Amino acid sequence: MRHRFAVQLAALVLVAGSLFAIQPAAAATNTVVTLTFDDGQASHAAIVPTLQSRGMRGTFYINSALVGSSAYYLTWPQIHTIADAGNEIGGHTLNHVNLTSVSRANATAQVCNDRSNLIAQGFPAPASFAYPEADYNSTAKQVVQGCGYSSARTVGDIRGPDCDDCDYAESIPPQDAFALRGPDSAESSTTLATMQKYVTQAETHGGGWVVLSFHGICSNSCTGDSSFSPTTFAAFLDWLKAREGSGTVVKTVGEVMGGGGPAPASPPVTTIKCNGAACTTAWYLSSSVAVDLTATDADGSAIASIRYTTDGSNPVTSATAVTYTGPFALTSTKTVKYYSTDVDGHVEATKSQQIRVDGVAPAVTFTSPANNSTYQRSATVPLVATSTDTGGSGVAKVVFKDGTTTLKTDTSSPYNYNWSSTKSVGVHTVTATATDVAGNVTSVPLTINIIR
Incomplete structure (x- = not known):
């Protein structure tokens, strides 16, 4: 009798042990992996079929002012192909500018104008953003949110080689939507085992969100040390695909966050006048033309500043930009570029007006x-x-x-x-x-x- 009881007890222990052993697999049903790709790097065009063949989609962060500017970057047709394959297109600033190293007005122009460019290309209003160089501060977070995004990805604060006491995964919903955490970006030295560990550590510790970031996916060091092997990338996707059965799934940032962010508030609108009337492209028969800039905001926000240049340079970034304080005189032909910012940080897209002045007799x-x-x-x-x-x-x-x-x-x-x-x-x-x-x-x- 005692023998049978012992057998039953042993069986119970074995069952309990088995239940404990499959716990990680059950927990994996709460694990989401997201594949993000930075900088609109040209090698990303080749990975679309790699994703498609496995039924996966990623989030591609684009620097819109750099698109097609060299062979290093994707072209707009390539980005449209990526989007048409079901991938998410997100923002990454116009020129890959570190938002912590520029003024708030400059940061806002970089983020808002980048988003506007993506919308102008016909993409759904981007909801997802990634900080260039993964660097951010409270102002950068406010700017990104103010431009209409619902999330912003950084890198770090997830357990890995450089942090042995960090959390095992980002939480769902995230701890801070405008500072999404993720493991270190994949590099040329990153092994398949390391990539797998980022996922399994989440699975075995209650699940969560594993936000992975990549730069170049190439075998020719297309992005230097941040290049990741296409062979290793494909092997990792195959390994991920096999885990679907235990509940680990791949989703875009937008899918996890639930889609688009709030509609951005209207930026201010600046009007330019010449000698008290609307400026024209006709020649001004004068030795001097008085130029006046006036800004208004449909949302009722106060105007923080109007900035302009008269040498044709971009007033957002140019060292020659001047803060407007009153009418200024032009005595020769100039191209005035200008924009305004309201107190909420919304920035108008830069405008341009050529003013042709000739007050000198032949x-x-x-x-x-x-x-x-x-x-x-x-x-x-x-x-x-x-x-x-x-x-x-x-x-x-x-x-x-x-x-x-x-x-x-x-x-x-x-x-x-x-x-x-x-x-x-x-x-x-x-x-x-x-x-x-x-x-x-x-x-x-x-x-x-x-x-x-």
């Missing part, structure tokens, strides 16, 4: 004949003049006149007229009048004596 000189020359009435008098314009608009025409009688209007250099008729005996004052495109006028007289 120079005109007779080169033939000499002043006070004498000609017979029957002779041909060769009138030749030169004209230049330093005001910028260029010489439009030179008109030759005998008194009030127009002899010729010449619109191209050399300006000349062979005066061979309609001459009368006596002293003639001939003028050459130059007019530039802006409308500035200069006349020069020439005395000619006509005899029988």
